[in-house]
Amino acid sequence: MQKYSSIYSKKMSKKTEGFFSIGLKEWREACALGLNPAVAFLVLACGTDGSNRETNWSANSVETYGGIKSQRATVAIAMLVDAGLVKSDGNNSRPHYTLTMSEDVIWLPNSIVKGLVDQRVGERKKSAVKAIREAQDVQLLRLYVELYYSQHLAANGGLSRSVFYLEFNKTKHASYGEFVFLGFSRTAHYTAWKSELDFLHDADVLSGVAEEGGNPADAFFPRMDTLRSLGLLELSACLFESNGKDAEILFPVDGPEKSEAEIKRLADQAAEAVLPDWKLINSDFDYLVPVYRHQEKAQLYGIYRLFHRPHTQLTKAWWADLHEKITNGVEQINKVLAS
Incomplete structure (x- = not known):
């Protein structure tokens, strides 16, 4: 009988690089603001600490991982703050944000924001979030993220x-x-x-x-x-x-x-x-x-x-x-x- 344990452990290490969470209600509200705020919300959430709420990631991170230039990323984050989805606790030189989160939670892998590492060249591939943003359809991004809420693997x-x-x-x-x-x-x-x-x-x-x-x-x-x-x-x-x-x-x-x-x-x-x-x-x-x-x-x-x-x-x-x-x-x- 063929054994598959080695195959499985290799695949698991390739496809899983940690996770973060966001509130379903907040995510839908971020999408209602537009594509850039939705992308910014995901990037900030990916950069949170163990609480899944506190982050020092800012517009520079949104540019790096979301593909949105820093000036427009700053505007997107400001829209999230104005909507009450993100609270700014820092200053312009050392930004710090707190994300609000409701009871219904979506668990997401970090790799959809950071991208997976191509072992052949040692570089990260384009992330799912970047690729979807290029389609310029906020509802496509919303659909993708909420499929994680819907999916029950077990x-x-x-x-x-x-x-x-x-x-x-x-x-x-x-x-x-x-x-x-x-x-x-x-x-x-x-x-x-x-x-x-x-x-x-x-x-x-x-x-x-x-x-x-x-x-x-x-x-x-x-x-x-x-x-x-x-x-x-x-x-x-x-x-x-x-x-x-x-x-x-x-x-x-x-x-x-x-x-x-x-x-x-x-x-x-x-x-x-x-x-x-x-x-x-x-x-x-x-x-x-x-x-x-x-x-x-x-x-x-x-x-x-x-x-x-x-x-x-x-x-x-x-x-x-x-x-x-x-x-x-x-x-x-x-x-x-x-x-």
Whole structure:
């Protein structure tokens, strides 16, 4: 049995560099002020101490990490102060700020502001916040940050299917002993419009859509496409017990982690080994997965998770659960190969 502990520890060290928090209410108010104040608010919050409220970061930091020139950054911070979201406790030469924070908290990884270090050249890559700011869409930035509020890795493996998912058509392809091979073909992206974050479909948040006679989907899906194209969302094809909303994940079939992709390789190998008429190169399916007969209701969904992850206990719990599910999937497919 292949072990994945070394793979996991390496990935964790690459993607997690500490975290900070902001209040959901304050974040929405900062976004209402405009793009530059929203960026400034995130940068100041990233620079806070252990209290997540006190910071000595200032306009120079906003320029460094947010890509906003110091003069405009100073104006943005002043707007936050005037709105009561930030309190200035220092002076012009030694600024010190205190951020207000409500009870509903969003936990964010430092790397979305600071960027990740490219180990090949020893330099930091452009941060998520800088890249999104270049799109000049404050609602895109708001969407990105609030996805962290919505995402529950341990419970859903990423974003809930009520928020965003990739759907697959399902076909029962063949039976083999105690197993059934289920074929899955990707179709399109969907949202249930039932997220706890009502901003996903509120016309007042998706600004301009109602005025143009469109609908919320006209703004939501392109924004999600932008986050995907920036590499801020990664896709894992997860096999669920069924298409029921309360169904649990059995195991991932494919994904960005090397160990997830290994399951697809094993599933292809199993199909080629035990199905004489199976021609992988001419397959009509994106995935052909062997499941036990009692798992015949299983359904594949593309689950998105945010690439940058805060190094919290919840993230560690999800990582351990993913490892266990991958092990279960490998064991199940290896039984087909051994039969």
